Amino acid sequence: MEHFIRVYQLFSFYGQLLTEKQRLAVEWYFGHDLSLAEIASELGISRQAVHDLLKRAEQTLTAYEEKLGLAESYARRQEQLAKLDQLLKQLRDDEADPRWQQVFALLAELSK
Amino acid sequence: MEHFIRVYQLFSFYGQLLTEKQRLAVEWYFGHDLSLAEIASELGISRQAVHDLLKRAEQTLTAYEEKLGLAESYARRQEQLAKLDQLLKQLRDDEADPRWQQVFALLAELSK
Numbered sequence: 001m002e003h004f005i006r007v008y009q010l011f012s013f014y015g016q017l018l019t020e021k022q023r024l025a026v027e028w029y030f031g032h033d034l035s036l037a038e039i040a041s042e043l044g045i046s047r048q049a050v051h052d053l054l055k056r057a058e059q060t061l062t063a064y065e066e067k068l069g070l071a072e073s074y075a076r077r078q079e080q081l082a083k084l085d086q087l088l089k090q091l092r093d094d095e096a097d098p099r100w101q102q103v104f105a106l107l108a109e110l111s112k
Numbered sequence: 113m114e115h116f117i118r119v120y121q122l123f124s125f126y127g128q129l130l131t132e133k134q135r136l137a138v139e140w141y142f143g144h145d146l147s148l149a150e151i152a153s154e155l156g157i158s159r160q161a162v163h164d165l166l167k168r169a170e171q172t173l174t175a176y177e178e179k180l181g182l183a184e185s186y187a188r189r190q191e192q193l194a195k196l197d198q199l200l201k202q203l204r205d206d207e208a209d210p211r212w213q214q215v216f217a218l219l220a221e222l223s224k
Binding site: 017067068070077080083087090097107109110 | 199209
């Protein structure tokens with residue numbers, strides 16, 4: 001399961017770099033939990049071809065992460081933003097001050 | 113000049129995705145302002161080959177930006193962080209409070 005989540009997370013960063021067929025297969029297999037047989041019938045290719053497609057896509061996603069590390073820097077940024085959020089909630093003196101509201105709106109934007 | 117800066121900026125995001133030769137050529141041409149002739153002699157290839165190498169590298173960098181948009185989201189994030197920094201400097205009540213120091217240290221980290 002953890003592996004599924006990992007691949008799907010990498011897909012959210014690098015999905016645009018896959019071929020259309022790879023994208024569909026990954027989306028269906030890792031995102032919507034379709035079986036190899038279902039995807040095979042959907043794409044009009046063999047079960048083995050779907051297997052290869054997914055394997056290749058996974059290798060591509062992993063290779064991009066090794067080179068660009070977007071998932072890693074995203075995780076680090078989320079951690080820093082969570083700390084910032086916690087600190088600022090302690091330091092906030094007046095919840096009604098619109099500037100504080102702007103601060104937390106910006107934090108929410110940055111967490112996307 | 114603006115074009116030089118743009119290519120070099122994209123290179124800072126996607127340089128790892130170029131070939132070793134492309135990386136060197138871009139680094140020298142756009143980063144260190146070497147001439148085509150100098151790079152040609154350094155790499156032991158023709159001036160025309162360096163030209164093609166650079167053209168190809170630029171196309172690759174631009175294509176990745178079109179798909180992943182890292183330079184664009186970086187710029188947007190920097191803008192949001194600058195606003196946050198400005199707001200927090202107004203709201204900071206006690207510069208000596210170590211929590212405020214932590215806040216600005218985290219902002220600096222996030223701006224990298």
